[in-house]
Amino acid sequence: MSDKIWIFDTTLRDGEQALKASLTEDDKIQLAHAISRLNVDVMEVGFPVSSPADFRAVERIAREVKGPAICGLARAVEKDIEACGLALRPAEKSRIHTFIATSPLHLEHKLRMSLDDATAMAVRSIKQARHYTDDVEFSCEDAGRTPHADLCRIVEAAINAGASTINLPDTVGYVTPDEYAAMITHLMNNVPNIDKARLSVHCHNDLGLAVANSIAAVQAGARQIECTVNGIGERAGNCSLEEVSMILKMREDHLKLHTDIVSEEIYRASRQISQICNMPVQPNKAIVGENAFAHSSGIHQDGVLKAQNTYEIMSPETVGVPNNQLNMTSRSGRHVIQHRLSELGYQPEDYDMDSLYESFLALADQKGTVYDYDLEAMIYFNNQSNESDFYQLSFVHSTSNSQSVASSSVGMTIGGKEMTEAATGNGPVEASFKAIKRMTNMDIEIIEYNLDATGQGEASLGQVDIIAKFDGRQYHGAGLAADIVEASVRALIRVHNLIHRAQQVSDLKLQRKAV
Numbered sequence: 134m135s136d137k138i139w140i141f142d143t144t145l146r147d148g149e150q151a152l153k154a155s156l157t158e159d160d161k162i163q164l165a166h167a168i169s170r171l172n173v174d175v176m177e178v179g180f181p182v183s184s185p186a187d188f189r190a191v192e193r194i195a196r197e198v199k200g201p202a203i204c205g206l207a208r209a210v211e212k213d214i215e216a217c218g219l220a221l222r223p224a225e226k227s228r229i230h231t232f233i234a235t236s237p238l239h240l241e242h243k244l245r246m247s248l249d250d251a252t253a254m255a256v257r258s259i260k261q262a263r264h265y266t267d268d269v270e271f272s273c274e275d276a277g278r279t280p281h282a283d284l285c286r287i288v289e290a291a292i293n294a295g296a297s298t299i300n301l302p303d304t305v306g307y308v309t310p311d312e313y314a315a316m317i318t319h320l321m322n323n324v325p326n327i328d329k330a331r332l333s334v335h336c337h338n339d340l341g342l343a344v345a346n347s348i349a350a351v352q353a354g355a356r357q358i359e360c361t362v363n364g365i366g367e368r369a370g371n372c373s374l375e376e377v378s379m380i381l382k383m384r385e386d387h388l389k390l391h392t393d394i395v396s397e398e399i400y401r402a403s404r405q406i407s408q409i410c411n412m413p414v415q416p417n418k419a420i421v422g423e424n425a426f427a428h429s430s431g432i433h434q435d436g437v438l439k440a441q442n443t444y445e446i447m448s449p450e451t452v453g454v455p456n457n458q459l460n461m462t463s464r465s466g467r468h469v470i471q472h473r474l475s476e477l478g479y480q481p482e483d484y485d486m487d488s489l490y491e492s493f494l495a496l497a498d499q500k501g502t503v504y505d506y507d508l509e510a511m512i513y514f515n516n517q518s519n520e521s522d523f524y525q526l527s528f529v530h531s532t533s534n535s536q537s538v539a540s541s542s543v544g545m546t547i548g549g550k551e552m553t554e555a556a557t558g559n560g561p562v563e564a565s566f567k568a569i570k571r572m573t574n575m576d577i578e579i580i581e582y583n584l585d586a587t588g589q590g591e592a593s594l595g596q597v598d599i600i601a602k603f604d605g606r607q608y609h610g611a612g613l614a615a616d617i618v619e620a621s622v623r624a625l626i627r628v629h630n631l632i633h634r635a636q637q638v639s640d641l642k643l644q645r646k647a648v
């Protein structure tokens with residue numbers, strides 16, 4: 134007999150809080166589909182009151198993504214609950230998650246109110262949320278540092294008001310597994326109506342204990358774990374979905390607990406999130422790191438060759454790490470690409486085969502073998518670039534040598550008009566950026582420029598990620614190409630297109646106001 138643990142994914146809410154530039158609506162949709170394929174029970178996708186863009190993204194996910202309950206976060210404040218309720222209207226299954234801090238520290242210094250005031254606000258908000266949905270979750274923010282007796286009081290009131298999930302976050306990643314288990318046990322033994330709600334845990338990783346604390350909590354009786362893919366989240370991050378769900382899968386014999394996660398989807402979701410969020414996964418990360426299934430020393434290799442389970446507690450295929458036998462070159466056709474992509478967990482609707490194949494051939498001619506990561510990067514970048522983009526790159530031609538300044542000429546189509554400019558600079562990237570600025574006349578400040586290699590050795594592609602600031606707002610643009618100057622230019626052009634879209638949205642709002 135094994136009990137089900139609900140998986141509440143918050144990659145697109147708490148996870149997004151860790152990013153330097155917010156995700157675009159399209160990024161969020163792509164990721165929401167990837168996360169829903171994991172078969173999570175609930176997906177928290179934003180904080181609708183926080184901005185019009187976040188409201189729209191939550192609303193669009195609620196409309197387009199089927200399967201999990203779609204959840205939005207709200208403070209215990211009337212306008213937050215209303216925004217959440219409205220954004221979630223199109224969802225087949227929706228959940229409103231409202232919260233208020235309960236620890237003496239947060240009550241005194243942040244909220245400047247008593248526990249009774251916070252309880253009254255929580256009760257009001259839960260009742261308001263129930264007008265929109267029957268599925269309401271309430272969180273005691275900083276529960277980990279809240280006296281047990283205080284938690285019991287507010288939790289009892291929240292359940293009476295209509296909350297069916299009670300979440301007890303270790304907001305600052307402070308408690309140890311035994312303390313967390315003791316808190317759950319205390320609530321289960323001392324809140325009279327506790328059986329009317331599912332207890333949930335939300336652990337942060339400030340001391341590296343998020344996964345251990347989540348497991349301790351479910352061993353003590355909690356039945357929902359809040360987590361994120363790759364463990365991304367505020368500060369040191371959240372409990373990692375892949376780790377916690379694989380612990381429950383691999384150790385069901387011992388824990389007598391299970392989830393409904395489709396583990397074979399884990400690797401692909403992890404790669405997509407890392408790519409789109411511009412957050413690389415550390416090579417030794419459990420489950421999804423590059424080395425998670427690699428054996429490098431002789432005694433281990435000998436053992437694995439004799440019996441795989443001598444050094445592998447799970448097979449790579451269980452988490453969707455593909456076995457890499459097929460060699461893809463410019464002599465490969467569409468079938469092998471489709472086959473490879475389906476092994477990697479992609480479905481035909483995730484990409485446009487004709488444009489993907491065109492990029493594939495161009496790349497294969499340039500570098501010989503095309504690897505899995507190249508295919509994944511191409512899908513991401515093909516999905517990102519759009520023929521209707523306002524700014525499009527026609528060509529970039531740069532020259533540089535160690536004895537003189539670099540020069541670059543760049544051709545672009547801007548709003549349908551062909552333009553060309555040239556400039557010099559300390560290096561070819563700077564020269565190209567100056568040439569672009571001459572054409573667009575936009576004062577974009579580059580805050581961060583990262584160049585990474587996607588691939589292995591000389592066959593790698595250059596991936597450039599730029600965090601840029603314009604008009605007080607930050608944007609993330611990424612570019613991929615065999616040539617690093619072209620990758621840089623593509624990343625900057627992507628930033629221009631994001632700014633253009635943001636301007637179109639705000640112009641539309643001004644027009645509506647005027648009408």
Ligand SMILES: CC(=O)SCCNC(=O)CCNC(=O)[C@H](O)C(C)(C)COP(=O)(O)OP(=O)(O)OC[C@H]1O[C@@H](n2cnc3c(N)ncnc32)[C@H](O)[C@@H]1OP(=O)(O)O
Pocket residue numbers: 147150180182183184207208209210232233234243244274304367
């Ligand atoms: C632990 C967590 O991860 S909680 C989620 C954190 N995520 C975010 O904050 C992202 C989204 N946030 C935002 O977009 C903005 O902070 C908003 C829209 C929510 C609020 O913006 P502002 O109104 O400008 O307030 P600001 O963020 O500066 O301060 C927060 C206010 O909310 C209050 N507050 C904080 N938590 C709560 C809560 N759970 N319920 C009610 N009020 C709360 C604070 O006391 C403060 O109130 P004050 O202005 O009376 O002092």
Ligand SMILES: CC(C)C(=O)C(=O)O
Pocket residue numbers: 147232272273274275300302303304305335337
């Ligand atoms: C809103 C709550 C669940 C939260 O994110 C936290 O306490 O960390």
